[in-house]
Amino acid sequence: MSSDAERRLSALERRVAELEDERAVARLVASYGPLVDSGSAEAVAALWEPGGSYDVDELVLAGHEDIAAMVRSTAHQRWIDGGCAHLVGPPQVTVSGAEATAICHSLMVVRTGGRFRVHRATANRWRLRKGPDGWRVTTRTNRVLDGRVGAPALLAEAQPPA
Template identity: 55%
Template sequence: MTDTSELVAQLADRVQLLEDKLAIMHIISAYGPAVDSGSAEAVAGLWTEDGVYDVDTGSMSGRAEIESMVRSSNHQSYIHGGCAHLVGPPHIAIDGDTAVATCHSQLVLRDTETGANRVARITANRWEFARLNGEWKVTLRTNRLLDGRAEARDILAAGVTATV
């Protein structure tokens, strides 16, 4: 029979895991509203100071470059034309103070001529996290377009078997 202190320790570990997963989900779910509202500091603040956002169209290193992406004329045209960055529920694997989350994301743009919305991009996403001073932050986010290339499929396949 298991003693009370062991049960309490097991319960505390399970609660910590749930709190960690919830914190990571909170970060991922904040990305879309922050980037679609043009909240550059909020977007960049999801990353560590030296965090990297690696998109198939280019890579941004550090918060300043991520903020610049949000403020760029290209991104501002998305916002002012009507856009939505939709991030699907993540599969999360946690090991101590590091974690990996894998999910899909979509960029939906409004067609200014017809007013209809269309999916402009669907990507496979790998988010890597570190817990620093008790707070989870993104260290690396890798997005790859789901256009038939193996690289995007590999991200998804690795995610469902991820063990940090």
Template identity: 55%
Template sequence: MEIAVEDRAVQDRLAALEARVRRLEDSEEIAQLIASYGPLVDDGDAESVAQLWDRRGSYDVDGLSMTGRDDIAAMVRSRPHQGLIAEGCAHLLGPVRVHVDGDSAVAVCHSLLIRHGDHGFVVHRATANHFTLDRAADGWRIGCRTSRALDGQERAHLLLGAGARGEHL
């Protein structure tokens, strides 16, 4: 049932509400996309991990630079990553701060790599993550993920600050 809306103020309020709902839905979709990385990469599901990225998307993590879905899938299939899975590990990301601007977005979060060892589970790495994302026909995809270890060097802190302010790198 369609209701005729003639009052300009009501039309403006409705348009503003629709825009707010769209931004909230976009933010939630992006947060869910980023949150799915950990379970998928710990499962070793290379194809699903790669599908989180745009076809030409990139992932730059401290000395390892990947471009395109094939490179990202190869990382998940790699001997080092498969070794992490076999020994027991968990990649935890979040919470995520998302800035949506139309069909592009910036997100930032911390992540932890937890590994199983002789004395139980231990945090092996804490990382700053900066994402740029773009809306695709089938939903949001990562265009670029840049990750740096939180090892006291300024480069990781710059990622966090830029992402929290919604700035592209």
């Protein structure tokens, strides 16, 4: 094979690997809603690295046990029993080697009085790391989009497409 063909093949392999990483990160982020709405506490926790954290405004969950406990909590189970959906918007994913960031919106929709309404709209920043078991969340930061300064700042971290 010529050196030009080898360079092109190498570049193509690199681009495919980057696309596969972006897809894996987007799929992980998209899996959060169905898992949390089904009450799959261990599966939700497994999205994070063992020492990962989930920063939800005034509450920080640290590690798998805290994250799983949130899903098993009475409050969360009431949301599920009453009807809810955690909708995570398409993430804007940036991969740099074994590190990635995903920026997106999320909505929590709840059933109240026989109707569905948006209960919470948030800005999200997911930081992830690729390890032997694939991509896992190191930190997820949510900020309610209620006029606070921090929420738009998270969304501003999205990088425009190249």
